[in-house]
Amino acid sequence: MLKKDKLVGAIVYYDGQHNDARMNLAIALTAARHGAAIANYTEVVHLLKKTDAVTGKEKVCGARCRDVITGNEFDVRAKCVINATGPFTDSLRKMDDGKNTNICQPSAGVHIVIPGYYSPDNMGLLDPATSDGRVIFFLPWEKMTIAGTTDTPTDVTAHPIPREEDINFILNEVRNYLSPDVEVRRGDVLAAWSGIRPLVTDPNSKDTQSICRNHIVNVSDSGLVTIAGGKWTTYRSMAEETLDAAVAAHRLGGGPSKTVGLVLEGGQDWTPTLYIRLVQDYGLENEVAQHLAATYGGKAFDVAKMARVTGKRWPIVGKRLVSEFPYIESEVRYAIKEYACTAIDVIARRTRLGFLNVQAADEALPRIVEIMGKMLDWSDEKRTEELExxxxxLYLEMGYRSRSEQLTGTSEITLDTQEVAKYTNRFHKFDKDSKGFITTVDVQRVLQNISVQIDENALHEILNEVDLNKNGQVELNEFLQLMSAVKKGQVSDSRLAILMKTAEESLDLRAPVSVDRSGGGV
Incomplete structure (x- = not known):
């Protein structure tokens, strides 16, 4: 797959990969298990201060917080306040002292997900120095391929949006490494997002413009401890260094660290063969069991216990949210036990569905909202609000807008006369009643004629990919737009296009042989 010209060699090295959302959650749950009080969907309104009786200076002694869901505000008092807010570092520092200058230089890094066939299962590619000095990689991730990245100055926001030019930059870079017979298309992008790197300068350094390569720990005159910069790889050493600074600055008591070698939530009972017990004890699909074991560790059994009976011979339990991914409905129920409050939490912060395929995530949303609505007693208005x-x-932050615009951005159909006739004829093989549109009933009827069975929910998902006006049916013009987008490489993985082509070929093979062609025999 790689280009061979100008390829003179490479090295193989080994690295780790983790599920950052699950890791973040596991740390919080482990802290709670050891006595910490944690609060989800809570923001700092301002810092609380009091005058130190000895020095006469104001010292930070807590924070006024707001529950962003209910709007209620409350005070949290503490001997020490630690600012560990990533790209929002300077917001807290300026609450402490309005004269503080910014130390965070936020940088946007866009990543895209493309089909898994762009990388082997256990090997990726990384070039640390491209022609323009950037880093480019494409790596296997959750049976897909993740590619990136960009490095662009950006404003701090809680809702970063991937830019189309950044998506195309990554695609062009990927093309530079692959042989010409591998066509990397814009339609291959299944999801795209922008993350904000909290690059920092050291406020204690003489060179205040130089970016710190790792992280910095700073204690302000009022006692606010700030930890900024850094990366996942060194998160525990960053935490240890921060707590050491807090203990020293505030004369806090404490013994030896309890977290050296501490196993995070779910890790205690995990074994490489744990998934086999899930299959044997609960009747889960093998792929689903492997996913649950890798995602939840020993807690996978709790997820399996919440799974409902499928009503099928196999699997016995575990209804999938979407047919092509191993996420099951009981994960939504379990997510609520893990402090999930919104549908976005489920698709992006408890599972990775939104990062793997925005269209699949969109299709799963109605069922996710239905399950959460029942468990959390949501009103119809609240359910609609969550769905929207x-x-x-998905549309703005996970690349669905960019993906859908490949199909809907222009109404121009760039098919020649023969192609229009070919695809119109294919369409009419499904639209037997000449209605001008097809539904799941039409597709199901054709599939039955060629002895193909497909799950009704999966069929709805397939048609929904092309149903631009979301009226539950696919019009001829929508189908022609789809085939035009496929031709231009803007869409590459349309299941409807593949399904209709395969069905047409099967129907043609079953066409009756005329008497004159058969020689007139009986």
Whole structure:
């Protein structure tokens, strides 16, 4: 797959890979298990201060917080306040002292997900110095391929949006490494997002413009401890260094660290063969069991216990949210036990569905909202609000807008006369009643004629990919737009296009042989 010209050699090295959302959650849950009080969806309104009786200086002694879901505000008092807010570092520092200058220089890094066939299962590619000095990689991730990245100065926001030019930059870079017979298409992008790197300068350094390569720990005159910069790889040493600074600055008591060698939530009972017990004890699909074991560790059994019976011979339990991914409905129920409050939490912060395929995530949303609504006693208005918020999140922040615009951005159909006739004829093989549109009933009827069975929910998902106006049916013009986008490489993985082509070929093979062609025999 790689280009061979100008290829003179490479090295193989080994690295780790983790599920950052699950890791973040596991740390919080482990802290709670050891006595910490944790608060989800809570923001700092301002810092609380009091005058130190000895020095006469104001010292930070807590924070006024707001529950962003209910709007309620409350005070949290503490001997020490630690600012560990990533790209929002300077917001807290300026609450402490309005004269503080910014130390965070936020940088946007865009990543895209493309089909798994762009990388082997256990090997990726990384070039640490491209022609323009950037880093480019494409790596296997969750049976897909993740590619990136960009490094662009950006404003700090809680809702970063991937830019189309950044998506195309990554695609062009990927093309530079692959042989010409591998066509990397814009339609291959299944999801795209922008993350904000909290690059920092050291406020204690003489060179205040120089970016710190790792992280910095700073204690302000009022006692606010700030930890900024850094990366996942060194998160525990960063935490240890921060707590050492807090203990020293505030004369806090404490013994030896309890977290050296501490196993995080779910890790205690995990074994490489744990998934086999899930299959044997609960009747889960093998792929689903492997996913649960890798995602939840020993807690996978709790997820399996919440799974409902499928009503099928196999699997016995574990209804999938979407047919092509191993996420099951009981994960939504379990996510609520893990402090999930919104549908966005489920698709982006408890599972990775939104990062793997925005269209699949969009298709799963109605069922996710239904399950959460029942468990959390949501009103119809609240359910609608959650559904719309999650769709907006996928559309703006996870690349669904960019993906859908490949199909809907222009009404121009760039098919020649023969192609229009060919695809119109294919369409009419499904639209037997000449309605001008097809539904799941039409597709199901054709599939039955060629002895093909497909799950009804999966069929709805397939048609929904092409149903631009979301009226539950696919019009001829929508189908022609799809085939035009496929031709231009803007869409590459349309299941409807593949399904209709395969069905047409099967129907043609079953066409009756005329008497004159058969020689007139009986």
């Amino acid at each position: 918020a999650a769709k907006k999140f």
